[in-house]
Amino acid sequence: MRAAVISKPGGPEVFEIKDIDEPTIGPEDVLVNVKATALNRADLLQRRGRYPSPIGIRDDVPGLEMAGVIAETGTNTENIAVGDRVFGLLGGGGYAEQVVTHHRMVAKIPDNMDFVQAAAVPEVFITAYDALFNHCNLTMGESVLIHAAGSGVGTAAIQLANEIGATTFGTVGSKDKIVKALDLGLTLGINYHEEDFAEILKKQTNSKGVNVILDVVGSPYLANNLASLALKGRIVIVGTMGGANPEINLGIIMQKRLRLHGTVLRSRPLEEKIALNKQFEQYVLPLLSNGRLKSIVDSVFSLQEVSEAHKYMESNANFGKIVLTLE
Numbered sequence: 001m002r003a004a005v006i007s008k009p010g011g012p013e014v015f016e017i018k019d020i021d022e023p024t025i026g027p028e029d030v031l032v033n034v035k036a037t038a039l040n041r042a043d044l045l046q047r048r049g050r051y052p053s054p055i056g057i058r059d060d061v062p063g064l065e066m067a068g069v070i071a072e073t074g075t076n077t078e079n080i081a082v083g084d085r086v087f088g089l090l091g092g093g094g095y096a097e098q099v100v101t102h103h104r105m106v107a108k109i110p111d112n113m114d115f116v117q118a119a120a121v122p123e124v125f126i127t128a129y130d131a132l133f134n135h136c137n138l139t140m141g142e143s144v145l146i147h148a149a150g151s152g153v154g155t156a157a158i159q160l161a162n163e164i165g166a167t168t169f170g171t172v173g174s175k176d177k178i179v180k181a182l183d184l185g186l187t188l189g190i191n192y193h194e195e196d197f198a199e200i201l202k203k204q205t206n207s208k209g210v211n212v213i214l215d216v217v218g219s220p221y222l223a224n225n226l227a228s229l230a231l232k233g234r235i236v237i238v239g240t241m242g243g244a245n246p247e248i249n250l251g252i253i254m255q256k257r258l259r260l261h262g263t264v265l266r267s268r269p270l271e272e273k274i275a276l277n278k279q280f281e282q283y284v285l286p287l288l289s290n291g292r293l294k295s296i297v298d299s300v301f302s303l304q305e306v307s308e309a310h311k312y313m314e315s316n317a318n319f320g321k322i323v324l325t326l327e
Helices: 041-048 115-117 121-133 150-161 175-183 197-204 219-229 251-256 270-289 305-314
Strands: 002-007 015-019 029-038 065-073 085-090 098-102 105-107 143-146 167-173 189-193 212-213 230-239 259-262 297-302 321-325
Touching: 002 115, 002 259, 015 305, 029 115, 041 297, 065 098, 065 115, 065 121, 085 115, 085 121, 115 297, 115 321, 121 150, 121 212, 121 230, 150 167, 150 175, 150 212, 167 175, 167 197, 175 189, 175 251, 189 197, 189 259, 189 270, 212 219, 219 230, 219 251, 230 251, 251 259, 297 305, 305 321
Parallel strands: 143 167, 143 212, 167 189, 212 230, 230 259, 297 321
Antiparallel strands: 002 015, 029 065, 029 098, 029 321, 065 085, 085 105
8 A cells, every 4th residue: 555654754755655564453443544634743753753642553654643434334334334434543554555554543534524624634623622621621701822722623613612612822833824814713812923922912811811822832831821821820731833841830739829831632532532532422413513613724745745745844834733734
């Protein structure tokens, strides 16, 4: 089968399209013919040799999510059949024509979504749901600051927070992205190139601060994040694009009784991932099916254009997800 393979650690140019061995299916697994996958920041790290795959998953084929069609089922599977359109999280390997995954790690694609739209859903909506509600218990009437609001996770978080009646603030890197985020339901956009988000939030909240912060940046934002949180505020860190070793003021955490959470998906045990997938099916999938939540796709590349897709992601120009098609 064809796959986009990392020939050696390096820049976007290290990808090669080549044939690799087909995956082996187990009794509780399904084999999926992949129609589309989507880029994630972790893919960039993996390409550079800085994000090893879980045990049993090859390091040279990235891809943390997919959308496709069930081609084969194991002998001990249920509620799934050959021909079903499915999408889901992966430990890796999504940049290939076929993947094998546990049957409880996939969900059926709603009829109102095509494969490109579906491929842009699993990683960002499951990450955002887990971060906002499992970790931070965001509730109606509270406020949340979403960093990188134009990213895949950011666009999912805006929609999920709006759905429960939270006020949403977001940082983005351009005026154009602010307009797009406002159209998606963001209450207030902040251009981090031109404005200090801590000062803006102080004015907007009458110095009370926000209840929750979803952060993908890390070290450079930590001091202002802590200053921007309300009493008993919560922050969840889902990425460290700006660095992972900040100085931290423990005093402000104690005084405000703050809670600091960190989370990743890829390295979690299968049982935890299955539990998250159940939450996704129960709470998020119905809202995607009826159109209240939307898959936000910025651009689409073919598998052969994987290097160009990576270059584009590194430019930070995208609003929403970058999708690779394998058809």
